[in-house]
Amino acid sequence: MSQPALLALADGTLFYGTSIGADGETIGEVVFNTSITGYQEILTDPSYNRQIVTLTYPHIGNYGVNAEDAESRTVFAAGLIIRDLPLRHSNFRATLSLSDYLKANGTVAIADIDTRKLTRILREKGAQPGCIVSGQGIDAAAAVEKARSFGSMAGQDLAQVVAAREPYPWQTAEWKLGVGYTVQSDPKHHVVAYDFGVKHNILRMLAERGCKLTVVPAQTPADEVLALDPDGVFLSNGPGDPEPCDYAIAATREFIAKRIPTFGICLGHQILGLAAGGITSKMKFGHHGANHPVQDLDSGRVMITSQNHGFQVDETSLPANVRVTHRSLFDGTVQGIALTDAPAFSFQGHPEASPGPHDVAYLFDRFIASMEQVKRET
């Protein structure tokens, strides 16, 4: 029998629905994501740590979940809010229903609420803390208080909370239909990848392009990374506010100074911006979805991109040696930067998709080309 559930926002708005996950309660910053598919990749994206995700697409769970589509070792989203869970899932790759997966991972989730109303509140007032309570004996006033106790995402260093504790090697390349995951057995470049909450598809796409990877914990000092003699350094995505990640900003400054090819995605992009002397700020409701138009300012091309961020690099703060390479066509904010005096560049959205379109995959090729060029010059 299904259990009742309640979503309480910090502003006092209450949404009564049905529990589709674990019994219990959860708090987090509520953000809306406009992806139509990819709920499993979204739930397991470590960048959603301490965030409760509502999906604007009404039917979620249709194709179930499977063991291969996880973007990390577990569910990281603090909770899930959807309109409608189908009675049955159907897909040849499915091994579990979304509801059973949420329960198995202890994730609190609510369905049967008006997600359009919720999204309008988040758009108008901005992302705000919320609390989902599921099971019997729900106390609405206590849920609102718990939502308010969350505070703000600003100032929270969560990269070191979710990151790996020990370095590890990575060789798994991309997934192919009928084959599954492949392995890179003939690598040409050694990349040290900082794990701030890295999504696996980034590592797979680098491995696919000839990289042998050593993934290191978020707080690994630059000299330990340099001792591994990398051809390039990768700065991963990750949760929370980039500004308190002073250890990562300091390390990145050293890679720039030593002219090590450096590529950053999302939190990694924000860290490169901070290392270069810029500042970051919290956005009103951020960008979360798989349908965001972004322009490559060099080629003029418009790409449809995958996005998941609530902070941004402020354009006016950037020094003269930082070039803006990509811009969001939704709100004009910075989506990519490149240093003019070092082989370092970054992208705010997700070139690795998972979920989403692959329009920006060429940035992985650009990183490979940057490592090849530096090798030719030295």
Ligand SMILES: NC(=O)CC[C@H](N)C(=O)O
């Ligand atoms: N996906 C990410 O790396 C997100 C970066 C950062 N936590 C933000 O919200 O902006």
